Amino acid sequence: MKKVLISGSAGFIASHLLEELVKNKDYRIDMVDDLSTGNKDNVKKYFGGERTRFYQCKIQDFPSFEDYDIIYHLAAKANTRATGLVEFEDNIMATEAVTKMLKPNGHLIFSSSCAVYGNQAIVDENSPYCPISYYGCSKQVNELTIKTNCKNYSIFRFANVFGERQDGSTEMGLIGVIDYNIKNKTTMAVYNKGENRRDYIYVKDVVNALVNFAYYKEVMQVGSFVTNNTLDLVKLSGVDWVFGAYNTEVDSIELDNTKLKSKGWKPTLTVTDYIKRLK
Numbered sequence: 001m002k003k004v005l006i007s008g009s010a011g012f013i014a015s016h017l018l019e020e021l022v023k024n025k026d027y028r029i030d031m032v033d034d035l036s037t038g039n040k041d042n043v044k045k046y047f048g049g050e051r052t053r054f055y056q057c058k059i060q061d062f063p064s065f066e067d068y069d070i071i072y073h074l075a076a077k078a079n080t081r082a083t084g085l086v087e088f089e090d091n092i093m094a095t096e097a098v099t100k101m102l103k104p105n106g107h108l109i110f111s112s113s114c115a116v117y118g119n120q121a122i123v124d125e126n127s128p129y130c131p132i133s134y135y136g137c138s139k140q141v142n143e144l145t146i147k148t149n150c151k152n153y154s155i156f157r158f159a160n161v162f163g164e165r166q167d168g169s170t171e172m173g174l175i176g177v178i179d180y181n182i183k184n185k186t187t188m189a190v191y192n193k194g195e196n197r198r199d200y201i202y203v204k205d206v207v208n209a210l211v212n213f214a215y216y217k218e219v220m221q222v223g224s225f226v227t228n229n230t231l232d233l234v235k236l237s238g239v240d241w242v243f244g245a246y247n248t249e250v251d252s253i254e255l256d257n258t259k260l261k262s263k264g265w266k267p268t269l270t271v272t273d274y275i276k277r278l279k
């Protein structure tokens with residue numbers, strides 16, 4: 001039986017990942033989450049399962065008594081607007097820690113982000129690091145830490161992920177915020193006049209990449225290779241909105257997904273089709 005660790009397991013993406021991984025009867029899965037943004041309800045059906053255990057703590061404080069065959073490292077303070085070092089440091093410490101929990105021949109799978117590129121209109125895996133946020137900087141350092149410390153790893157750089165269970169109450173993640181405001185009949189703030197263009201990818205397509213394309217030992221982008229304008233998406237959803245403040249954010253980003261597609265992966269749901277379902 002393989003020992004698997006999922007960090008950040010109560011979060012949006014990891015909870016979908018968990019649903020897929022538990023189907024593999026050869027996996028015994030430890031879930032670790034500090035519940036800083038995660039939600040126990042996302043994963044509580046797996047508490048005390050025969051092959052699943054949940055630990056509430058920071059991954060860097062996790063008293064790991066054993067080395068893992070496979071680690072999915074998704075724990076992060078994923079706040080692109082953070083302006084202090086607290087979240088940056090947490091991401092650095094968390095990633096350093098998981099690299100020490102792996103068996104010598106184990107495999108680490110990491111959720112990086114297109115935030116490592118900053119403001120570059122179209123990017124592929126060879127585009128240079130150029131983050132414009134503390135969050136993007138932390139992902140860059142995390143990638144370098146993993147490359148330095150681990151023999152076997154896969155680094156996935158996600159575009160903007162959308163889908164069921166995305167927490168829109170934090171104002172992070174446009175599609176989750178739209179969904180939250182529709183459900184609560186509230187008015188959302190559209191920052192930067194909604195002029196940004198972003199690449200959006202469905203959470204189940206991300207999970208497909210993480211589960212079925214994880215062992216190439218490469219850096220791979222997970223995006224749709226299409227961009228959508230923020231204000232267009234807001235208007236399409238029918239949510240009530242007003243213009244909000246200006247934030248330092250990426251203007252436009254589009255992820256060339258040729259590499260992952262050439263291996264057989266493909267996106268299955270567009271963000272516009274998903275938004276139409278929210279009505």
Ligand SMILES: NC(=O)c1ccc[n+]([C@@H]2O[C@H](COP(=O)([O-])OP(=O)(O)OC[C@H]3O[C@@H](n4cnc5c(N)ncnc54)[C@H](O)[C@@H]3O)[C@@H](O)[C@H]2O)c1
Nearest residue numbers: 008011012013034035036037038058059075076113158161
């Ligand atoms: N959602 C996106 O659009 C997107 C895009 C690119 C990359 N990512 C990355 O994917 C991963 C998952 O993101 P998500 O959208 O599911 O966010 P999320 O906030 O829902 O999930 C992150 C989880 O990690 C937990 N966590 C944070 N710091 C921790 C620590 N030190 N120890 C233990 N647990 C900790 C949180 O409580 C949360 O449950 C993150 O690494 C994020 O940076 C997300």
